[in-house]
Protein backbone atom coordinates (compact mmCIF):
# COMPACT_ATOMS: atom_id res chain seq x y z
CA UNK A 1 0.00 0.00 0.00
CA UNK A 2 1.07 3.53 -0.81
CA UNK A 3 0.15 4.79 2.66
CA UNK A 4 2.54 2.45 4.50
CA UNK A 5 5.55 4.20 2.94
CA UNK A 6 4.64 7.59 4.46
CA UNK A 7 6.63 8.68 7.54
CA UNK A 8 4.50 11.73 8.33
CA UNK A 9 1.74 13.87 6.89
CA UNK A 10 2.54 17.60 6.79
CA UNK A 11 -0.60 18.95 5.10
CA UNK A 12 -3.92 17.10 5.15
CA UNK A 13 -6.45 16.78 2.34
CA UNK A 14 -8.86 18.98 4.31
CA UNK A 15 -6.23 21.72 4.75
CA UNK A 16 -5.47 21.69 1.03
CA UNK A 17 -9.16 21.96 0.22
CA UNK A 18 -9.70 24.92 2.57
CA UNK A 19 -6.57 26.72 1.33
CA UNK A 20 -7.54 26.20 -2.32
CA UNK A 21 -10.91 27.77 -1.59
CA UNK A 22 -9.24 30.79 0.04
CA UNK A 23 -6.79 31.25 -2.83
CA UNK A 24 -9.54 30.74 -5.41
CA UNK A 25 -11.66 33.45 -3.81
CA UNK A 26 -8.72 35.83 -3.63
CA UNK A 27 -7.82 35.28 -7.29
CA UNK A 28 -11.47 35.65 -8.27
CA UNK A 29 -11.51 39.14 -6.76
CA UNK A 30 -8.11 40.18 -8.05
CA UNK A 31 -8.70 38.93 -11.59
CA UNK A 32 -12.38 39.79 -12.08
CA UNK A 33 -12.80 40.99 -15.72
CA UNK A 34 -9.11 40.31 -16.53
CA UNK A 35 -9.66 36.91 -18.18
CA UNK A 36 -6.36 35.54 -16.85
CA UNK A 37 -4.51 32.75 -18.59
CA UNK A 38 -3.97 30.08 -15.95
CA UNK A 39 -0.87 28.07 -16.81
CA UNK A 40 -0.41 24.65 -15.20
CA UNK A 41 3.19 23.43 -15.01
CA UNK A 42 3.02 19.69 -15.60
CA UNK A 43 3.20 17.22 -14.30
CA UNK A 44 3.26 18.24 -10.64
CA UNK A 45 0.68 21.01 -10.66
CA UNK A 46 -2.23 18.95 -12.01
CA UNK A 47 -4.04 18.13 -8.72
CA UNK A 48 -3.66 21.67 -7.33
CA UNK A 49 -4.58 23.25 -10.67
CA UNK A 50 -7.83 21.25 -10.71
CA UNK A 51 -8.56 22.09 -7.08
CA UNK A 52 -7.82 25.81 -7.48
CA UNK A 53 -9.46 26.59 -10.81
CA UNK A 54 -12.81 25.10 -9.81
CA UNK A 55 -12.86 27.62 -6.94
CA UNK A 56 -12.51 30.57 -9.32
CA UNK A 57 -15.81 32.27 -10.05
CA UNK A 58 -14.64 34.46 -12.90
CA UNK A 59 -13.72 33.88 -16.54
CA UNK A 60 -10.35 32.23 -17.00
CA UNK A 61 -8.53 30.37 -19.76
CA UNK A 62 -6.28 27.36 -19.23
CA UNK A 63 -3.08 26.24 -20.87
CA UNK A 64 -0.34 23.77 -20.04
CA UNK A 65 3.43 23.58 -20.12
CA UNK A 66 5.57 20.56 -19.37
CA UNK A 67 8.95 21.29 -17.83
CA UNK A 68 11.25 19.04 -15.88
CA UNK A 69 14.44 19.37 -13.91
CA UNK A 70 14.35 16.68 -11.23
CA UNK A 71 14.34 13.66 -13.56
CA UNK A 72 12.98 11.34 -10.89
CA UNK A 73 15.34 12.02 -7.98
CA UNK A 74 15.32 14.30 -4.96
CA UNK A 75 17.87 16.81 -6.32
CA UNK A 76 17.38 19.44 -9.00
CA UNK A 77 19.56 18.76 -12.05
CA UNK A 78 20.07 22.51 -12.27
CA UNK A 79 18.83 22.53 -15.85
CA UNK A 80 15.17 23.29 -16.58
CA UNK A 81 14.08 21.37 -19.66
CA UNK A 82 10.99 22.45 -21.63
CA UNK A 83 9.14 19.41 -22.93
CA UNK A 84 5.92 21.05 -24.09
CA UNK A 85 5.32 24.75 -24.68
CA UNK A 86 2.07 26.72 -24.40
CA UNK A 87 -0.43 26.74 -27.28
CA UNK A 88 -1.57 30.26 -26.38
CA UNK A 89 0.20 33.53 -27.23
CA UNK A 90 0.81 35.41 -23.98
CA UNK A 91 1.50 38.88 -25.37
CA UNK A 92 -0.70 41.38 -23.52
CA UNK A 93 -2.21 38.69 -21.29
CA UNK A 94 -2.43 38.51 -17.51
CA UNK A 95 -0.81 35.16 -16.78
CA UNK A 96 -1.03 33.16 -13.57
CA UNK A 97 1.48 30.32 -13.31
CA UNK A 98 0.20 27.50 -11.11
CA UNK A 99 2.81 25.29 -9.46
CA UNK A 100 2.85 22.53 -6.88
CA UNK A 101 6.13 23.70 -5.33
CA UNK A 102 8.84 26.35 -5.41
CA UNK A 103 12.07 24.91 -4.06
CA UNK A 104 15.40 26.03 -5.58
CA UNK A 105 13.34 28.53 -7.61
CA UNK A 106 15.03 27.61 -10.89
CA UNK A 107 11.87 26.38 -12.63
CA UNK A 108 9.83 29.46 -11.81
CA UNK A 109 12.61 31.92 -12.55
CA UNK A 110 13.02 30.34 -15.99
CA UNK A 111 9.27 30.39 -16.66
CA UNK A 112 8.65 33.91 -15.41
CA UNK A 113 11.51 35.33 -17.48
CA UNK A 114 10.30 33.42 -20.54
CA UNK A 115 6.73 34.72 -20.29
CA UNK A 116 7.83 38.31 -19.61
CA UNK A 117 10.18 38.07 -22.59
CA UNK A 118 7.11 37.07 -24.65
CA UNK A 119 5.50 40.34 -23.46
CA UNK A 120 2.86 39.03 -21.08
CA UNK A 121 1.14 42.02 -19.45
CA UNK A 122 1.63 40.50 -16.01
CA UNK A 123 2.99 37.23 -14.67
CA UNK A 124 2.04 36.10 -11.17
CA UNK A 125 2.83 32.84 -9.46
CA UNK A 126 0.57 30.77 -7.25
CA UNK A 127 2.11 27.73 -5.58
CA UNK A 128 0.68 25.14 -3.27
CA UNK A 129 3.98 24.77 -1.39
CA UNK A 130 6.94 27.05 -0.78
CA UNK A 131 10.22 25.68 0.61
CA UNK A 132 12.14 28.96 1.11
CA UNK A 133 15.18 27.20 2.63
CA UNK A 134 15.75 25.42 -0.67
CA UNK A 135 16.16 28.60 -2.72
CA UNK A 136 19.33 29.05 -4.84
CA UNK A 137 18.00 31.85 -7.09
CA UNK A 138 16.03 34.96 -6.24
CA UNK A 139 12.33 34.50 -6.90
CA UNK A 140 9.20 34.39 -4.79
CA UNK A 141 5.63 33.32 -5.40
CA UNK A 142 2.84 35.90 -5.21
CA UNK A 143 0.38 33.49 -3.58
CA UNK A 144 1.51 30.62 -1.36
CA UNK A 145 -0.59 27.81 0.07
CA UNK A 146 1.81 26.36 2.64
CA UNK A 147 5.37 27.24 3.67
CA UNK A 148 7.12 24.01 4.61
CA UNK A 149 10.55 22.93 5.90
CA UNK A 150 13.36 21.77 3.64
CA UNK A 151 12.45 18.08 3.41
CA UNK A 152 11.70 16.14 0.23
CA UNK A 153 7.91 16.10 -0.06
CA UNK A 154 5.49 13.86 -1.89
CA UNK A 155 1.77 13.85 -2.62
CA UNK A 156 -0.84 16.08 -4.23
CA UNK A 157 1.22 16.20 -7.43
CA UNK A 158 4.67 16.00 -5.84
CA UNK A 159 6.53 12.89 -6.93
CA UNK A 160 9.47 10.77 -6.00
CA UNK A 161 10.61 8.95 -9.15
CA UNK A 162 7.15 9.59 -10.72
CA UNK A 163 5.31 7.90 -7.83
CA UNK A 164 3.15 9.29 -5.01
CA UNK A 165 1.60 12.14 -7.05
CA UNK A 166 -1.83 10.62 -6.38
CA UNK A 167 -1.68 10.86 -2.59
CA UNK A 168 -4.48 13.24 -1.49
CA UNK A 169 -2.19 14.91 1.10
CA UNK A 170 1.42 16.11 1.36
CA UNK A 171 3.92 14.09 3.37
CA UNK A 172 7.42 12.77 3.78
CA UNK A 173 8.53 9.26 2.82
CA UNK A 174 10.19 6.74 5.12
CA UNK A 175 13.97 6.60 4.59
CA UNK A 176 13.88 2.98 3.37
CA UNK A 177 11.95 4.05 0.25
CA UNK A 178 15.03 5.91 -0.98
CA UNK A 179 17.18 2.83 -0.39
CA UNK A 180 14.88 0.31 -2.10
CA UNK A 181 13.53 2.74 -4.71
CA UNK A 182 9.90 1.50 -4.21
Ligand SMILES: O=P(O)(O)OC[C@H]1O[C@H](OP(=O)(O)OP(=O)(O)O)[C@H](O)[C@@H]1O
Nearest residue numbers: 042043044068069070103104105106107
Ligand atom coordinates in the same frame (compact mmCIF):
# COMPACT_ATOMS: atom_id res chain seq x y z
O1 LIG B 1 12.04 25.23 -7.54
P1 LIG B 1 12.62 24.03 -8.24
O2 LIG B 1 13.82 23.49 -7.52
O3 LIG B 1 12.89 24.29 -9.70
O4 LIG B 1 11.56 22.85 -8.12
C1 LIG B 1 10.21 22.99 -8.44
C2 LIG B 1 9.85 22.22 -9.67
O5 LIG B 1 10.27 20.86 -9.54
C3 LIG B 1 9.18 19.97 -9.74
O6 LIG B 1 9.06 19.62 -11.09
P2 LIG B 1 9.89 18.42 -11.77
O7 LIG B 1 11.05 18.97 -12.54
O8 LIG B 1 10.17 17.37 -10.77
O9 LIG B 1 8.83 17.88 -12.83
P3 LIG B 1 7.38 17.23 -12.48
O10 LIG B 1 6.43 18.37 -12.26
O11 LIG B 1 7.04 16.44 -13.70
O12 LIG B 1 7.54 16.38 -11.26
C4 LIG B 1 7.98 20.81 -9.33
O13 LIG B 1 6.79 20.33 -9.91
C5 LIG B 1 8.34 22.19 -9.82
O14 LIG B 1 8.00 22.39 -11.16
Ligand code: HPA
Nearest residue numbers: 103151152153154158159
Ligand atom coordinates in the same frame (compact mmCIF):
# COMPACT_ATOMS: atom_id res chain seq x y z
O1 HPA C 1 10.25 18.38 -2.21
C1 HPA C 1 9.98 18.08 -3.41
N1 HPA C 1 9.24 16.97 -3.70
C2 HPA C 1 8.93 16.63 -4.99
N2 HPA C 1 9.31 17.32 -6.04
C3 HPA C 1 10.04 18.44 -5.81
N3 HPA C 1 10.54 19.32 -6.70
C4 HPA C 1 11.17 20.26 -6.00
N4 HPA C 1 11.11 19.99 -4.66
C5 HPA C 1 10.39 18.85 -4.53
Ligand SMILES: [Mg+2]
Nearest residue numbers: 044070072159
Ligand atom coordinates in the same frame (compact mmCIF):
# COMPACT_ATOMS: atom_id res chain seq x y z
MG1 LIG D 1 9.07 15.95 -10.06
